[in-house]
Amino acid sequence: MSEQKFTLYLIHHSHTDIGYTDYQEKIELHHINYIKEVIDILNAIHAGKTKWEGFKWNCESFWCVEKFLETADQSYIDDFIKYVKSGEIGLSGNYLNMTELVDYTVLNNTIARSVNSMERYSIQITSAMTADINGYGWGYADALYENGMRNLMSCIHTHHGYHPLFKKQMPFYWQSPKGNKLLVWNGEHYLIGNELVCNEYDYEYTIHDGLMHEHLSSFEMAEKRIEAYVRVLREQQHPYDFVPVSISGIMRDNSPASTKIIEFIHEYNAIHGQEIELQMVTLDEFFDILNQAEVEIPTYSGDWTDWWADGVGSTPNIVQHYREASRKLYAARQLDPDGKIIGKEVFDSTEYNLMFYAEHTWGYSSSIVEPWHPNVNKLDLRKSLFALKANESASRAINKITYFHGETPTSVHKELTFGAINPHDFPVIDVLNVSLESLFGHKHVEILEKDTGQVVPHQIGHYARGYEVNILVKLDAKQKKSYVIRDIAEPPLISAGNCAKIAVEGVNDLATTYTETLQTGSVVTPYKLENKFFRIQYEEGQGITSIYDKINGKELIKPTSKFSAFTPIYEVTPVKTTQYEERRLMGRNRKAVHTQRDIGKLLSATVLEDGLLYSRVELGYQLKGTNASSLILTAYKEIPRIDVDFRFHKTSVWEPENLYLALPFTTGYDNEEFWVEKTGTIFRPRIDQLPGTCTDFYALQDGMCYQSSNSSLIIATPDTPLIAMGDIKSHEIKLCGEEGVNNIDDVYAWVMNNFWETNFKVDLGGFHQYRYSLLLNDSNNVDEAFKTAKATNCPVLGYYSFI
Numbered sequence: 001m002s003e004q005k006f007t008l009y010l011i012h013h014s015h016t017d018i019g020y021t022d023y024q025e026k027i028e029l030h031h032i033n034y035i036k037e038v039i040d041i042l043n044a045i046h047a048g049k050t051k052w053e054g055f056k057w058n059c060e061s062f063w064c065v066e067k068f069l070e071t072a073d074q075s076y077i078d079d080f081i082k083y084v085k086s087g088e089i090g091l092s093g094n095y096l097n098m099t100e101l102v103d104y105t106v107l108n109n110t111i112a113r114s115v116n117s118m119e120r121y122s123i124q125i126t127s128a129m130t131a132d133i134n135g136y137g138w139g140y141a142d143a144l145y146e147n148g149m150r151n152l153m154s155c156i157h158t159h160h161g162y163h164p165l166f167k168k169q170m171p172f173y174w175q176s177p178k179g180n181k182l183l184v185w186n187g188e189h190y191l192i193g194n195e196l197v198c199n200e201y202d203y204e205y206t207i208h209d210g211l212m213h214e215h216l217s218s219f220e221m222a223e224k225r226i227e228a229y230v231r232v233l234r235e236q237q238h239p240y241d242f243v244p245v246s247i248s249g250i251m252r253d254n255s256p257a258s259t260k261i262i263e264f265i266h267e268y269n270a271i272h273g274q275e276i277e278l279q280m281v282t283l284d285e286f287f288d289i290l291n292q293a294e295v296e297i298p299t300y301s302g303d304w305t306d307w308w309a310d311g312v313g314s315t316p317n318i319v320q321h322y323r324e325a326s327r328k329l330y331a332a333r334q335l336d337p338d339g340k341i342i343g344k345e346v347f348d349s350t351e352y353n354l355m356f357y358a359e360h361t362w363g364y365s366s367s368i369v370e371p372w373h374p375n376v377n378k379l380d381l382r383k384s385l386f387a388l389k390a391n392e393s394a395s396r397a398i399n400k401i402t403y404f405h406g407e408t409p410t411s412v413h414k415e416l417t418f419g420a421i422n423p424h425d426f427p428v429i430d431v432l433n434v435s436l437e438s439l440f441g442h443k444h445v446e447i448l449e450k451d452t453g454q455v456v457p458h459q460i461g462h463y464a465r466g467y468e469v470n471i472l473v474k475l476d477a478k479q480k481k482s483y484v485i486r487d488i489a490e491p492p493l494i495s496a497g498n499c500a501k502i503a504v505e506g507v508n509d510l511a512t513t514y515t516e517t518l519q520t521g522s523v524v525t526p527y528k529l530e531n532k533f534f535r536i537q538y539e540e541g542q543g544i545t546s547i548y549d550k551i552n553g554k555e556l557i558k559p560t561s562k563f564s565a566f567t568p569i570y571e572v573t574p575v576k577t578t579q580y581e582e583r584r585l586m587g588r589n590r591k592a593v594h595t596q597r598d599i600g601k602l603l604s605a606t607v608l609e610d611g612l613l614y615s616r617v618e619l620g621y622q623l624k625g626t627n628a629s630s631l632i633l634t635a636y637k638e639i640p641r642i643d644v645d646f647r648f649h650k651t652s653v654w655e656p657e658n659l660y661l662a663l664p665f666t667t668g669y670d671n672e673e674f675w676v677e678k679t680g681t682i683f684r685p686r687i688d689q690l691p692g693t694c695t696d697f698y699a700l701q702d703g704m705c706y707q708s709s710n711s712s713l714i715i716a717t718p719d720t721p722l723i724a725m726g727d728i729k730s731h732e733i734k735l736c737g738e739e740g741v742n743n744i745d746d747v748y749a750w751v752m753n754n755f756w757e758t759n760f761k762v763d764l765g766g767f768h769q770y771r772y773s774l775l776l777n778d779s780n781n782v783d784e785a786f787k788t789a790k791a792t793n794c795p796v797l798g799y800y801s802f803i
Helices: 024-046 062-071 075-086 102-116 139-145 193-195 218-235 260-271 283-292 309-314 316-336 344-358 375-405 512-519 579-585 782-793
Strands: 006-012 127-132 151-156 169-174 182-186 244-247 276-280 299-302 416-421 428-436 445-450 458-463 464-476 481-489 526-532 534-539 544-547 568-572 596-599 601-610 616-623 626-636 643-650 657-662 675-680 680-683 697-699 703-707 712-716 722-724 745-755 768-776 797-802
Touching: 006 193, 006 218, 006 260, 006 283, 024 062, 024 075, 024 375, 062 075, 062 102, 062 283, 075 745, 102 139, 102 316, 127 283, 139 182, 151 244, 151 283, 182 244, 182 283, 193 218, 193 244, 218 260, 218 276, 260 276, 283 797, 309 316, 309 697, 309 722, 316 375, 316 768, 344 375, 375 416, 375 797, 416 428, 416 464, 428 712, 428 797, 464 481, 534 601, 544 616, 568 626, 626 657, 675 697, 675 782, 703 782, 712 782, 745 768, 768 782
Parallel strands: 006 244, 006 276, 127 151, 151 182, 169 299
Antiparallel strands: 169 182, 416 481, 416 797, 428 464, 445 481, 458 464, 526 534, 534 544, 568 596, 568 657, 601 616, 616 626, 626 643, 643 768, 657 745, 675 680, 675 703, 697 722, 703 712, 712 768, 722 745
């Protein structure tokens, strides 16, 4: 052992994992009372309980503090504030341990409210702590920094994941997209201290040294483990004479505080304190110590890509509702920023529910092995409730806004009109869509802008209960327009004439007819769909074989692609062991070598609609794992955009599954780069990332873009956030910064999965429909491209008005 003393700084906390060990309401009460128990311990110390002197506590997430301050009596609150100011209780500015599902505005606002709530007590939060989660959107660094945080303690759980920089227990400055620098300690597992110091369990988790099988007391085991831990760090040239170690009261999530830890510290230090000392600290205290160390700290910039982003793929239906709620909240805030129409409290409550659903826990701990367990279903429904409540309140907000601007109930006594509002800070061209059960006496009509009297293109489609009125709208930033209906004469009656292009069975399949129809602007057939922007070809068995950009004269499907565009791909892994073990052994791959893969085969093509605004065709596929599967292609005639709705009936399967859509796209130019938008940032995957981070999959916000100096090809993803990159077969995992990891690679929409062996939702069965949009943009500005994606996912608000 070196003569220089080494210090283990113990950060005592309770890991906030909401819905993993019990239902959310009970965990909330637990954490409130954990803080009360900590205050009782500190009060006992100050009353003379000397054997607990040195005890300190850290509130891992601010949510626990928020709930405590909302419910505790004043005496507890006063003591809490006193102990925070004395440095005996540490605060974290991180609200909850999040996934990348949450958008930047909601994340930033929530952190700001947390920080601001402590200002009335003259307390400034400067540090944040996360535990369990394996990464963050790059914008998280800005959300922390711009709300006063300067330090982040990251306690990564490398279960199916990994720490960045190829090394843990080291600091670095994380430079944000805006250039801010956040001091990060790239730490150990959040329960490593329980294995080192106070292990009262008969299994090994992060330390596999075999001591569990020795006949040792808990203290003797701790002595050996602490000595070995420090020795290995020194052998690996650890540059500090200290290291932080997080520890909970018991080796479990959502656990209470424990005075046994400080009692152990006193006993250990009395024997070994001259060589290795243990000391409890708060987050701020640790970072003060780190800042005083004379070791140069490196700076890294880039996305800290989350290995645990795939949880959102296990509940795709609810995530779809969540993302709709997030967009509606954005639109409401754009059009009523001060809450004068809807009430500011609606923003706060919707953001709370969005944050709570996007918290990292994706279900009860035995969701895979005991899917019938009451807690599994109860906690799945409880978690879903947060997304549904967010959607409900955001929908109510939008309804209030459209009513404020002129929406009315239907009426048989008044005249039908339509309204459109652009919620964005930039102009848009869009197709307004309004559903009506009746056209209220109108049959043959034209639609006019009310203010100018100009006739605008429209198309009336159908849905199960009535009509879809689609109107081409062009709106400036936040502009509102009204549209009126004018009846026109019934078109002339057609007759047989001298040419029977439509045969007596009612089919017109002559090539000359298709050519003549295309000359009018577009054509859609069972073989192709073409307009002035695109020529889309599809073939039996192969699917969509070509999407040709007629504006730039470029093929948009990569010639080296393994799959046709939007081809569905289903994977299932036969269970050779148990449902748990099969998934555990997949490691970071999310699949096995023996995973079975089925490629969707195109069986049919049915023309659905062809009008002034768009053409629509349904492509039917044969795909294992589904009872029915199809793509609905909608190509717009005045906008360079193709909507693709993936509609399928998924079978219920217990085995590990994945479902993908191939996205084999390119601008056709050699100088292109691939960009994605995540929480608070736009970046190039595999380039603008921290070294050593995940390169296999990403959770997006509005979508992705291939950007060249000539044009942009945008893929908007309103419903499913996950994409996979590279080989979707089981493979050796390569990390960012390693050879052979390229920005341009195969890309897939990762529609759903039930991979994780503990708490993912196992049953993906049911009816599903998810939308993707492919758009062209002649700008070479990537920010403009993602504005297009935003406007596509969050369309113009439309409503009817009877006046």
